Amino acid sequence: MKIEHIGIAVDNLEAATKTYSTLLNTQPYKSETVESENVETVFFQTGDSKIELLGAINDDSVIAKYVEKKGEGMHHIAFEVDDIHAELDRLRREGFTVLNDQPKEGADNKLVAFVHPKDNHGVLVELCQGKG
Ligand code: CO
Numbered sequence: 001m002k003i004e005h006i007g008i009a010v011d012n013l014e015a016a017t018k019t020y021s022t023l024l025n026t027q028p029y030k031s032e033t034v035e036s037e038n039v040e041t042v043f044f045q046t047g048d049s050k051i052e053l054l055g056a057i058n059d060d061s062v063i064a065k066y067v068e069k070k071g072e073g074m075h076h077i078a079f080e081v082d083d084i085h086a087e088l089d090r091l092r093r094e095g096f097t098v099l100n101d102q103p104k105e106g107a108d109n110k111l112v113a114f115v116h117p118k119d120n121h122g123v124l125v126e127l128c129q130g131k132g
Contacts, residue, residue: 001079004128005043005050005108009066009075013055016072017042020051028053032107039063041107052078052107076114078126084111087127091115103129 010016021027024044031042038061042053054075056064066075081087084103092098097116106112106128115125 001081003049004078004080005052006074007052007054007076007078007126008073009054009063009070010072011055011067013040013042013053016053016055020044020053024051030108033057034105034107036104037062039107043108050108076124076126078112078128081127081129084113084127084129088113095119103127 008016017028017031020042021044024046026044028042028044031040033040038057040055040057042055044051044053054063056067058064063075088098088103096119098113099116100113103111103113106126108128109131110128111131112126112128115127117124
């Protein structure tokens with residue numbers, strides 16, 4: 001599986017976008033709001049992978065809760081798969097806790113689902129499949 005992107009939870013998306021623009025010496029190639037998650041995202045291309053900055057758009061956002069509890073920082077690693085349904089079935093059979101019954105629409109025109117961090121030694125894992 002290729003690392004498609006790394007998600008980073010931030011408190012202030014505008015400030016974080018400036019920081020990462022300077023750090024990576026490039027401008028973000030897109031920003032997108034995921035209404036269902038109450039999250040605003042900003043994407044940077046880094047070689048074959050991406051950095052996804054995640055900011056809360058209101059207090060109901062999982063990102064608001066995450067930042068409040070754990071502070072800013074790495075939120076998830078996303079792996080790209082060809083067939084997300086097959087891969088989720090495989091992981092369920094292997095005993096992993098998949099947090100979504102069905103893959104859902106994520107940012108960047110992808111189907112996404114998450115695997116519980118407790119099964120991955122503390123790392124929230126996202127599987128994603130491009131919708132082509
Ligand atoms: Co992601």
